[in-house]
Amino acid sequence: MFKKFENVYGIDLGTSNTVIYQRGKGIVLDEPSVVAMNQNSGELLAVGAEAQAMIGRAPAHVELTYPLRNGVIANFDMTSRMLQHFIRKVQGRKSLLRGSQVYISVPCGITNVQKRAVEETIVHKGARKAIAVEEPLAAALGAGLPIEEPAGYLVLDIGGGTCQVAVLSLGGIVASHTVPRAGMSIDRDIMDYVKRQYNLEIGERTAEHIKKTIGTANAAAASKTLEIRGRDLVQGLPRQIKLTSGEIYKVVEEFLGILVEAIRATLERCPPELAGDVVENGIMLCGGGALLEGLAERIRTETGVPVHTAEQPLACTALGTGLMLSERETRRLHISGAGRASAAQEGSVEEKAAL
Ligand SMILES: Nc1ncnc2c1ncn2[C@@H]1O[C@H](COP(=O)(O)OP(=O)(O)OP(=O)(O)O)[C@@H](O)[C@H]1O
Ligand SMILES: [Mg+2]
Structure with missing residues (x-):
């Protein structure tokens, strides 16, 4: 079950774009999945649209990275930093994902280890629970298919x-x-x-x-x-x-x-x-x-x-992941991920079995 006032996010962590849906608010972020970093100092210079504007125009010491390749995380550190930046943008400085439930899309056909790695990246950012959802299932839901x-x-x-x-x-x-x-x-x-x-x-x-x-x-x-x-x-x-x-x-x-x-x-x-x-x-x-x-x-x-x-081809996966929590029981949807709970919740994850 979910708590009524708990924050629920649906994240479409795509190779090109990251789209975040928040329950009760709708799409709250839509930015390119790009990170710009200073190669010499390791400092993060820009993320998302700001980093994309630098592509092809940056000096040699600025490295521009797409942290995902073919739908899967290719660079964990960069993905984590990118997500942190996006979540801050959505939630303000302090709270990050603390105590929230996050449904995140992954390509179908990836291994369980890859799914778990994505879920753990989200739990690591403070989420109470992270559940990987196969992208076509989320996209279909977001596109309104029965x-x-x-x-x-x-x-x-x-x-x-x-x-x-x-x-x-x-x-x-x-x-x-x-x-x-x-x-x-x-x-x-x-x-x-x-x-x-x-x-x-x-x-x-x-x-x-x-x-x-x-x-x-x-x-x-x-x-x-x-x-x-x-x-x-x-x-x-x-x-x-x-x-x-x-x-x-x-x-x-x-x-x-x-x-x-x-x-x-x-x-x-x-x-x-x-x-x-x-x-x-x-x-x-x-x-x-x-x-x-x-x-x-x-x-x-x-x-x-x-x-x-x-109707919204670029947003339907995020919409679908966001709808997953409220619809998965009433509509008997089969979610691919095993679900990760934060360490504090590890003892009470009876929901995991039901997923
Ligand atoms: N009008 C358009 N015509 C053709 N292609 C377009 C158009 N608008 C956007 N695209 C392309 O759509 C792609 C991005 O789509 P989307 O955001 O669904 O991908 P993603 O979810 O980030 O990637 P993936 O699902 O592969 O991880 C980009 O390659 C972009 O160039
Ligand atoms: Mg996609």
């Missing part, structure tokens, strides 16, 4: 570091597939393309801007253009070029093929009744990658299954 019903629903979460496909039924994940490529790898592909085609070096923020502005999954709509600046690799001087959405369409083609293949592989592995349900209920697109122009239509054409896009 996943507790005995019917199959397919969620496709396209984040910054991972794409996760999961078929859900009766409040749990029946089949899933995780691809370690997503938005950030599209950005890298765009950087490579511009380098190869134009001998021009561009930064990752420019590449992301190109993707968001003229990127498309629809060949017929590929008629936009965008002027961008980079550094000429031969002369070493700044140069401007005009890119078309047709070119970016070709760059994302391979990635789209991987996505469709992941959907096919997941459907192949789930019982035929559920695959039949998915054909009727459709695919729910979540995560920032769902905002790529023409993506829903493209997946519909390739799979023959109706496709819906979540």
